[in-house]
Amino acid sequence: MKGKDMNNLKKVQEEYNQPVMNEKEVTKMKQRMEEAKKDAKKGKRRIAEFVAAAAVLTFVILPNTSADIAYAMTSIPGLGKLVELVTFREYQYEDERNHADVKIDKLTVSSEEALQEDTQKSETLKKTTDEINQEIADITDKLVNEFKENRQNEEGFQEMVVKTDVICTTEDYFTLKLICYQGAGSGAEWDYFYTIDLNTGERLQLKDLFVENSDYKGVISENIKQQMREQMQADESVKYWLDDPQVEEWNFKTITDDTSFYLNEDGEIVICFNEGDVGPMSMGTVEFTIPKDVTAGIMK
Structure with a gap:
């Protein structure tokens, strides 16, 4: 990358963390967030589409067709014998205007151990992990075409990071966090949390933790x-x-x-x-x- 272009990119990246959204833009952003919440109630979660001055939506998990994609089984301490992670999409891209760093894991059931211990739990856990993986896949399908289109723009800069992180693991619960960051004139992060009850194999909801009818x-x-x-x-x-x-x-x-x-x-x-x-x-x-x-x- 040329020195002048590198300086321009650094300048834009520094601006990502500045609160540049005016009242009108914040209002639009809040509307998008409310739309995302309504979709979640229907069982389909998606990344909210932020509307900001000169912003380009670039939350991306690139399709499984690049030679840069790596496949590897990952052992996570504390997950026990029921759940494993597979690194199934890994992508880096950089040119003078675009930067992408993507590493996504998906959940899998360790069938050999799980089936021996509890067949019903294994089947429930398999269904739960499939649903979580599908949610992430739905996010991918919706956004990848937009990313391809945005790369055709001849002006502006964009930065994107998408990754998964195991943020907490106990004997009873496991939580996977999907982190999405995009920047183009200003930056925004949008996170999803997927918690599994390892005792039942079901996805944990907040209401499951409390006595019925409690406030x-x-x-x-x-x-x-x-x-x-x-x-x-x-x-x-x-x-x-x-x-x-x-x-x-x-x-x-x-x-x-x-x-x-x-x-x-x-x-x-x-x-x-x-x-x-x-x-x-x-x-x-x-x-x-x-x-x-x-x-x-x-x-x-």
């Missing part, structure tokens, strides 16, 4: 609001949409059944929000760990 959403939401207020009071650079009359429609009120979460190694619930969910894009993705004493009376 777990209200209890957790109030604790999150308390944490938000404490953080903003302690650090003036921290900003959440809470008790703000200027953005009343955006103010955080409550979590939903579709709110992302996982269980950490201490068994605490961690609630996860994407950029723009509960505060300005400059806040990035944020997480709130809910203390056990908050939910002690309502958890199963």
Whole structure:
């Protein structure tokens, strides 16, 4: 890459982390996020399409046709004998205007061990992992054509990172995180969390953790609001949409059944929000760990 072009690219990359979205652009972004949430309720999750000035949508997992794609079985400590990860799509691309770094794992069931231990659990786990893998595949199918089209643009810069990460593994639960980042004039990250109950083989939902008819959403939401207020009071650079009359429609009120979460190694619930969910894009993705004493009376 030529020195001048490298300098231009570095300049644009530095701008990715700057809060450049105006009010109109944020409004459009919030609309896209609401559309994504509605799709999730139908069982189909997708990456929200962010609309920003000069932005190009480049969340991508490239199709399984490149010679750069590698296949390798990966052993993950702590997963036990039931679940394994396969690195099935690995792609790097770089030219003067485009940069891509993709490494995606998919879940597989270790059939030999699982079938010997519990046939029913193995079948359930196989169904669960297939559903999770299909969700990731659906994201791929929708976005790959857009990426190809965007590469034809003769102006602008774009950067994209897509990867999976095992963020927590215990004897009872396993969580895979899909991380998607795109930058073109400004940057945005969008994450998905997939948690499996290793005792049943089923995908864990937040409501599964609580006593039936308990107000777990209200209890957790109030604790999150308390944490938000404490953080903003302690650090003036921290900003959440809470008790703000200027953005009343955006103010955080409550979590939903579709709110992302996982269980950490201490068994605490961690609630996860994407950029723009509960505060300005400059806040990035944020997480709130809910203390056990908050939910002690309502958890199963």
